[in-house]
Amino acid sequence: MLLAGDGREIPIDNGAAPIRLSDGELFGVVLVFRDATEQRQSAHARAWLASIIQSSNDAVISKTLDGKITSWNPAATRLFGYTPEEIIGQPITKIIPTELHDEEEYVLARLRRGEQVNHFETMRLTKNGKRVEVSLTVSPIRNDDGEIVGASKIARDITERKQTEQILREADQRKDEFLATVAHEMRGPLAPLRHAAAIVCRAEHARPEVQKACGIIDRQLGQLARLVDDLLDVSRAGTGKLHLNKEALDLGELVDNVQSSLRSQFEASHQELVVASPVGSAYVLGDRIRLTQVFANLLQNANKYTPKGGRVTVALRQEQKDAVVIISDTGIGIPAAMLDRVFDLFAQVEHSHERTRGGLGIGLNIAKRLVELHDGHIEARSEGEGRGSAFVVRLPMFEREE
Secondary structure, three states: OEEOOOOOEEOEEEEEEEEEOOOOOEEEEEEEEEEOHHHHHHHHHHHHHHHHHHHOOOEEEEEEOOOEEEEEOHHHHHHHOOOHHHHOOOEHHHHOOHHHHHHHHHHHHHHHOOOOEEEEEEEEEOOOOOEEEEEEEEEEEEOOOOOEEEEEEEEEEOHHHHHHHHHHHHHHHHHHHHHHHHHHHHHHHHHHHHHHHHHHHHOOOOOHHHHHHHHHHHHHHHHHHHHHHHHHHHHHHHOOOOOOOEEEEEHHHHHHHHHHHHHHHHHHOOOEEEEOOOOOOOEEEEEHHHHHHHHHHHHHHHHHOOOOOOEEEEEEEEEOOEEEEEEEEOOOOOOHHHOOOOOOOOOOOOOOOOOOOOOOOOHHHHHHHHHHHOOOEEEEEEOOOOOOEEEEEEEEEOOOOO
């Protein structure tokens, strides 16, 4: 180490050679100092990188372009069972199932083109023949001239993650089957109940309390029927059996029909339902029944979470190539933490039973699925608890031929 004029310490490599007179007598010495800063930094970087690879929890393997293994870190030994002495120099196909050997040709072909392979999920073999699911990232290795001479492979064991995903898929399937069973079992007695109630309520009743009771029965049976339909839709959506019958629709007309059919419900709740005039006609390609279901669910949700004396507003506007429907309310609002989860199945905003009426938390989930099946988007907005909320539905507009 030498000390520079500005006080910096400079690492050096040094050498010395004797200076002799013609008769061989030692006259002096020549000292040679070379600045070794860059060399030391490079060596430090290599040692640091080697330490990272050695301590990594992911298997890090390098190979030549003909598939021969050239390096093997401890994590690779833990994952695949081979020691470096056993595997270095062997073909990489030693850890690839026979039926997947074509994958290696595919990967090598991409590497020769200088491409990187990211998060490629596949199967590999351990020393004892066990199959493990891995995620691979493979990058080309270049020499000082920029030529591709090999490949670096990082393998991460994803077996546990895949098992968890499979458990979740099976649980989701069982949930869909359960909901379908419940809905079908409820639908059975519901049909004769509605038929019997219709017969009773069509008869002339002198007593006003009987007439009032008939109205209650009719509304509650209608609500129960919608609940059963929503349960069935959840199960259909989960199994990919929710299909659309699309046609050109005037979205403004459809939304107006929905709000008209629900206006009595808002009046019974002592709420004001305001409809902003749409800007012209906004045509979309959609399923009339399903889009009616979307906006009915959103309006009923607003009705549920808005107290007496509150206001619900429905607005339609055009934004570039989208038709946008906004349903806003002056209700209890949505906490910020719930905005991303409000469309989850069975998710509900916590509420006071004195102020709102609860439900199963499936209406918004169904609305989101249906909007997305129409290539649209739905989002929830709120300024926070007690400050109302809004749901914004965007659907691509359909240009009709005149």
